[in-house]
Amino acid sequence: MNIVLIEYGAGNLPSVERALARLGIDTRRASTPGALHGCDALILPGVGHFGALMRSLGERSLVKPVQEAVTRGTPLLGICLGLQAMFATSDEAPGDAGLALFPQKVSALPPSDRLPHMGWNQLRRTRPSKLLEGVPADAYFYFAHSYAALDAGEAGVAYCDHAAPFVAILEKGNVFATQFHPEKSGPVGARVLSNFLRQAGGKG
Amino acid sequence: MSLARRIIPCLDTDGERVVKGVNFVNLRDAGDPAALAARYNVEGADELVVLDIAASRDHRPTFLETIRRVAAELAIPLTAGGGVATVDEGRAILRAGADKLTVNTAAIRNPTLLTQLAAEFGSQAVVLAIDAKRVNDRWEAFVRGGSVATGVDAVAWAHQGVECGAGEILITSMDKDGTRSGFDCALTAAMSRAVSVPVIASGGADTPDTFLEVFGEGCADAALAASIFHDSIQGLGALKRYLSERGVSVRRTG
Numbered sequence: 001m002n003i004v005l006i007e008y009g010a011g012n013l014p015s016v017e018r019a020l021a022r023l024g025i026d027t028r029r030a031s032t033p034g035a036l037h038g039c040d041a042l043i044l045p046g047v048g049h050f051g052a053l054m055r056s057l058g059e060r061s062l063v064k065p066v067q068e069a070v071t072r073g074t075p076l077l078g079i080c081l082g083l084q085a086m087f088a089t090s091d092e093a094p095g096d097a098g099l100a101l102f103p104q105k106v107s108a109l110p111p112s113d114r115l116p117h118m119g120w121n122q123l124r125r126t127r128p129s130k131l132l133e134g135v136p137a138d139a140y141f142y143f144a145h146s147y148a149a150l151d152a153g154e155a156g157v158a159y160c161d162h163a164a165p166f167v168a169i170l171e172k173g174n175v176f177a178t179q180f181h182p183e184k185s186g187p188v189g190a191r192v193l194s195n196f197l198r199q200a201g202g203k204g
Numbered sequence: 205m206s207l208a209r210r211i212i213p214c215l216d217t218d219g220e221r222v223v224k225g226v227n228f229v230n231l232r233d234a235g236d237p238a239a240l241a242a243r244y245n246v247e248g249a250d251e252l253v254v255l256d257i258a259a260s261r262d263h264r265p266t267f268l269e270t271i272r273r274v275a276a277e278l279a280i281p282l283t284a285g286g287g288v289a290t291v292d293e294g295r296a297i298l299r300a301g302a303d304k305l306t307v308n309t310a311a312i313r314n315p316t317l318l319t320q321l322a323a324e325f326g327s328q329a330v331v332l333a334i335d336a337k338r339v340n341d342r343w344e345a346f347v348r349g350g351s352v353a354t355g356v357d358a359v360a361w362a363h364q365g366v367e368c369g370a371g372e373i374l375i376t377s378m379d380k381d382g383t384r385s386g387f388d389c390a391l392t393a394a395m396s397r398a399v400s401v402p403v404i405a406s407g408g409a410d411t412p413d414t415f416l417e418v419f420g421e422g423c424a425d426a427a428l429a430a431s432i433f434h435d436s437i438q439g440l441g442a443l444k445r446y447l448s449e450r451g452v453s454v455r456r457t458g
Binding site for chain 1: 205207209212245281299301304327328329402455
């Protein structure tokens with residue numbers, strides 16, 4: 001399988017590589033438009049600032065190629081900030097456009113609870129989820145963020161509650177994303193990654 | 205459904221090997237960091253902290269290699285620090301495989317370091333570590349591994365540190381550290397009231413009831429301990445079972 005990690009300076013890219021290596025999956029890093037071609041699946045890792053991520057993708061001319069890969073049907077997994085980048089805009093960087101795979105926006109979580117939302121939390125499943133196949137209903141996943149998508153229409157398949165209900169997993173066609181870090185979420189996180197790889201046509 | 209309270213084993217290292225805390229009479233080698241990390245990853249630690257307590261510049265490449273070796277064993281978050289004084293040093297630690305970094309002495313001398321680190325890596329990656337000791341009717345922050353008094357009120361400093369960009373507070377009670385007499389719940393609760401970010405309690409961990417106290421009375425979001433885990437005095441699974449049976453939300457791993 002040819003799995004490509006989109007490289008634009010995200011701090012968690014090596015962690016994602018290691019988590020996939022533990023599953024026996026070799027990955028390749030891509031930081032140019034041409035390098036995105038011919039892959040079985042794309043992963044967009046992310047830690048940090050929405051505006052910095054989108055500007056980094058822009059400087060590498062990767063915005064359109066990623067959007068086109070999604071249109072071609074290439075499976076895409078966004079992780080944490082990689083989920084947020086799939087929306088049209090974010091409160092974190094009002095001037096920067098996102099990938100706009102989803103028309104909604106990313107919001108700052110309200111200060112009604114401790115922020116950042118940091119640590120292990122459970123999910124509330126609202127629709128059948130491919131990423132959660134075989135994952136126990138009470139499983140905990142690792143989160144570290146202060147912004148989140150509060151609404152993603154029918155693409156929101158699992159939610160988490162901290163300060164506000166927010167989208168924890170997005171699934172729509174070939175587009176998948178998690179607000180939590182599967183690469184840091186122990187055995188259940190590994191299961192989520194292998195479920196994604198199955199979408200890419202591998203054994204997972 | 206709620207955010208689980210975290211249990212965090214801490215590896216104090218001399219850069220290369222795990223060493224016993226400074227308050228112990230017989231300083232001794234307590235093992236290989238990567239081997240301990242692998243064990244805690246399986247046993248259900250929620251996160252791991254690795255500190256370079258020597259924090260000498262000469263040994264920094266050795267410590268970065270230790271971080272790489274530890275990170276390779278983990279499918280859980282890793283926090284690392286010790287002597288971080290610049291954005292470049294912070295970047296080196298994160299690039300080596302840590303998800304978050306701790307800053308202590310350098311931040312109290314130059315609080316804008318927190319702002320710079322948060323701007324570069326995000327607040328979620330910046331942990332402000334504070335070593336505090338009771339002095340009269342307040343807690344005072346100490347630096348350089350607890351050896352130098354600053355005259356700074358530890359609770360006020362935590363508040364200021366969060367304003368500057370810290371995304372988490374790691375508060376170590378120097379009065380309790382190494383005593384195995386329970387966490388300083390009054391200090392931890394005071395920190396928790398003063399800041400809006402998560403608070404990790406450290407110093408004094410012993411039996412499971414000391415964890416129950418710091419999550420209750422101490423209002424801690426996470427509790428950190430070293431020797432009780434390294435020496436297998438307390439197992440992570442048994443500790444979490446104890447807490448769960450008493451209504452504390454913890455992540456059980458089987």
